[in-house]
Amino acid sequence: MSSPTRWAGVPLADRRAERRSRLIDAAFDIFGTDGEAALSVRSVCRACDFNTRYFYESFADIGELLGATYDRTATALAETLDDRLAETGSSVHARTRAGIVTVLGFSTADPRCGRVLFTEAQANPVLIQRRSTTQELLRRATLVEALTHETDPLDGRIRAAMFTGAMTALVQQWLDGSLGDDLDAVADHAMSILTP
CATH class of the missing domain: 1.10.10.60 (Homeodomain-like)
Incomplete structure (x- = not known):
């Protein structure tokens, strides 16, 4: 010791x-x-x-240690996402695609990150609370993006809610391997559904 x-x-x-x-x-x-x-x-x-x-x-x-571990990993993802979006133009399509690619890429570059943030211990009360908070932050960030470009506030709120839930499910499916291993293809398919 x-x-x-x-x-x-x-x-x-x-x-x-x-x-x-x-x-x-x-x-x-x-x-x-x-x-x-x-x-x-x-x-x-x-x-x-x-x-x-x-x-x-x-x-x-x-x-409490698990919560601190989650928080540090989530902060690293947020910083990576902020950096990527800062390099991306103002196009909603480009920013949405960059967000999808960044979250999926971050979660697989070090599989421990994906496990901490998205897949492991689904019933753990500490992680349930942390993941709920993170999801709400993502929803609010998406809402800000949507309302910047939408004329109908209700439409923006609905898009933000749907995108947030879909992203969580998408990351989990990506991490379990059921979507293959071509990140660009997954992002392209996701974008075709989100922005037909």
Whole structure:
């Protein structure tokens, strides 16, 4: 286990921040690779070579750690999406396609990301709440995009709701392999349905 001298000379706040980050790294790897059943205080501490007291200085329980792991992964996706959309023109078609490609690509570039964000532990209350919040943020972002280009506000709200639900299902189908492995083809088919 981690020895006290390992942290000698490091300010307390920095030590705690580093340990917290390493615990999230370990949880991301364990949960993203082996699933919820493999994630425990013991498995995470073993992966970090930490005493369990270091776990409890940052997290009340494994659910709180799982929430932090989800949040960090979702933030990385949001930043990737923002960067991609910043490079994309103002065309609704181009921005929608870029969004689809970015979300699907992010979720498969590191399969652990897709597992944390979309597929693993569908009944876990922490992830249900986090995924619901993320879906609502996506709906609002889509609504802003839609209302920028739509004259009918109700039409924009309906499009945003449908797109948000469809994207979640699309990512899950993409990750389980049922849509093949051609990302561009999937994006093209999705766009033909969304914008006939």
